[in-house]
Amino acid sequence: MKLLYSNNKTREIDQLAAEALGIDSFALMQKAGAAVHQYLDTHQRLLVVTGPGNNGGDGFVVAELARQQGQKVKVLALQPVSKLTGDAAKAAAAYRGTVIDEWPDENFDCVVDAIFGTGLTREVEGSYASIIGLINNNEYKTLAIDIPSGLNGTTGQIKGCAVRASQTVSILGRNTGLYTLDGPACCGEILFADLGVPAVALQSVVAEAQLMNREKLQELPAARANNTHKGSFGHVLTVGGQAGMLGAVLLAGRAVLKSGAGLTTLITDQEHQALVPLYAPELMVSGFSGTSDDEPLSAGKPADVVVMGMGMGQSQWSKQLFKLALKTPSPLVMDADGLNLLARSPVTPEHLRVITPHPREAARLLDVSVAEVQQNRWLAVRQLARRYHCVAVLKGSGTLVSDGEQTWCCPFGNANLATAGSGDVLAGMVAGIMAQGFSPLSAAHLAVLWHALVGTHSRYGFTMTASDLLDDLHEIIH
Numbered sequence: 154m155k156l157l158y159s160n161n162k163t164r165e166i167d168q169l170a171a172e173a174l175g176i177d178s179f180a181l182m183q184k185a186g187a188a189v190h191q192y193l194d195t196h197q198r199l200l201v202v203t204g205p206g207n208n209g210g211d212g213f214v215v216a217e218l219a220r221q222q223g224q225k226v227k228v229l230a231l232q233p234v235s236k237l238t239g240d241a242a243k244a245a246a247a248y249r250g251t252v253i254d255e256w257p258d259e260n261f262d263c264v265v266d267a268i269f270g271t272g273l274t275r276e277v278e279g280s281y282a283s284i285i286g287l288i289n290n291n292e293y294k295t296l297a298i299d300i301p302s303g304l305n306g307t308t309g310q311i312k313g314c315a316v317r318a319s320q321t322v323s324i325l326g327r328n329t330g331l332y333t334l335d336g337p338a339c340c341g342e343i344l345f346a347d348l349g350v351p352a353v354a355l356q357s358v359v360a361e362a363q364l365m366n367r368e369k370l371q372e373l374p375a376a377r378a379n380n381t382h383k384g385s386f387g388h389v390l391t392v393g394g395q396a397g398m399l400g401a402v403l404l405a406g407r408a409v410l411k412s413g414a415g416l417t418t419l420i421t422d423q424e425h426q427a428l429v430p431l432y433a434p435e436l437m438v439s440g441f442s443g444t445s446d447d448e449p450l451s452a453g454k455p456a457d458v459v460v461m462g463m464g465m466g467q468s469q470w471s472k473q474l475f476k477l478a479l480k481t482p483s484p485l486v487m488d489a490d491g492l493n494l495l496a497r498s499p500v501t502p503e504h505l506r507v508i509t510p511h512p513r514e515a516a517r518l519l520d521v522s523v524a525e526v527q528q529n530r531w532l533a534v535r536q537l538a539r540r541y542h543c544v545a546v547l548k549g550s551g552t553l554v555s556d557g558e559q560t561w562c563c564p565f566g567n568a569n570l571a572t573a574g575s576g577d578v579l580a581g582m583v584a585g586i587m588a589q590g591f592s593p594l595s596a597a598h599l600a601v602l603w604h605a606l607v608g609t610h611s612r613y614g615f616t617m618t619a620s621d622l623l624d625d626l627h628e629i630i631h
């Protein structure tokens with residue numbers, strides 16, 4: 154179980170860790186430095202760039218260990234050593250090697266970023282920004298201590314500018330900001346140093362979220378009992394696709410079936426009705442005229458899940474369909490234009506179970522700006538879940554899933570998934586998994602994880618389309 158913490162909580166963790174190990178904060182810094190140095194002992198020429206606080210202190214510990222082991226090391230101190238205080242001053246005093254105050258004109262194997270960690274409080278400017286620019290422009294490996302400097306460890310926002318590390322060694326508590334928004338792009342590979350502190354010593358600290366783990370996919374049944382039929386795996390109504398927007402709802406319908414549901418019926422503009430079987434003969438279809446003559450969406454036995462909004466538009470037709478869909482008693486998964494209509498709807502349907510907004514849709518749902526959503530995605534996803542009494546999936550780099558109490562963060566996925574129709578596939582997967590009996594939270598979690606892993610490992614790379622994504626779903630679970 155990998156727990157994620159805000160900056161404030163990681164500071165509590167530092168204190169508890171020192172108590173659990175029976176050491177003081179300087180000894181803890183030395184342990185942290187030693188843990189980081191383990192990842193550097195194959196490099197012969199190191200440049201350690203240190204800042205004004207304890208992150209810089211960690212850097213001096215690393216530098217001294219490297220020097221003792223015969224590695225060629227220099228410290229570029231952005232804060233003069235004479236101005237350091239506390240543990241950072243002690244670490245600098247214990248370092249016996251060379252300290253410089255300008256970017257050196259020589260080659261290194263690795264640059265160690267020890268400028269800022271959890272103590273970053275403002276935008277990075279001036280000489281700090283210039284040095285971060287130089288770090289990012291060199292071709293050497295860059296290892297960030299605890300947090301890439303310039304990245305807000307809680308929110309994952311870049312404050313002015315930030316180090317783009319090849320590796321980041323997170324110490325004692327994994328910061329939330331490493332995993333969402335700009336975090337993944339700044340961190341590179343994330344390594345973790347627990348400094349030998351038993352998890353039980355830290356259990357009083359409340360985590361913000363948990364990291365998803367691919368093992369969760371094992372909950373998807375690998376084999377099915379023989380004596381079953383398509384009705385055993387759920388029927389989903391896939392609702393959307395105004396005239397000319399058939400693609401979105403087709404992708405979602407196919408994703409419902411590909412994720413294992415037994416049946417799906419597309420409810421889409423009546424002019425699409427004859428086309429659907431030509432593209433996907435396994436989908437049932439019912440045309441919707443948009444007039445008051447339209448039948449209720451599920452005459453007879455209600456569907457197990459309704460997923461709506463993909464390519465639905467916001468026209469009169471869309472509003473009529475939205476109204477009828479809300480009248481079905483089935484659990485609802487809402488995406489895309491369904492969310493835009495929901496944002497303007499005076500009531501939240503009681504049977505709404507999952508919403509899957511991207512940041513712009515989330516902003517409309519919360520009536521704030523996109524920037525406000527992105528400034529603190531952890532808060533935004535919880536607010537969405539609480540306001541709409543459902544599970545919220547906040548898409549983007551480091552997708553978050555929350556029911557308002559528990560929050561999960563997906564560390565997988567990449568920009569291959571930034572392709573038209575990718576969200577329609579995700580919405581269909583959530584509904585398809587729910588229809589097989591998973592709870593809304595579990596279905597959202599599984600769908601996000603599965604979708605992200607397919608995107609990451611796609612043999613098509615950035616040329617992957619949503620149809621390729623669908624075709625490759627089986628590769629991750631088998």
Ligand SMILES: NC(=O)C1=CN([C@@H]2O[C@H](COP(=O)(O)OP(=O)(O)OC[C@H]3O[C@@H](n4cnc5c(N)ncnc54)[C@H](O)[C@@H]3O)[C@@H](O)[C@H]2O)[C@@H](O)CC1
Nearest residue numbers: 167182185206207208269270271272273274275276277299
């Ligand atoms: N507290 C502990 O017990 C431990 C702390 N550790 C390290 O200590 C770090 C936290 O140390 P600190 O709290 O000293 O924080 P930082 O080292 O991140 O930096 C804080 C300093 O940076 C200055 N500062 C903040 N934003 C700035 C900006 N934009 N431009 C210029 N100056 C800025 C602050 O005024 C302060 O002087 C952790 O990230 C971790 O690397 C580790 O040594 C493990 C043990």
Ligand SMILES: [K+]
Nearest residue numbers: 266269300302
């Ligand atoms: K750092």
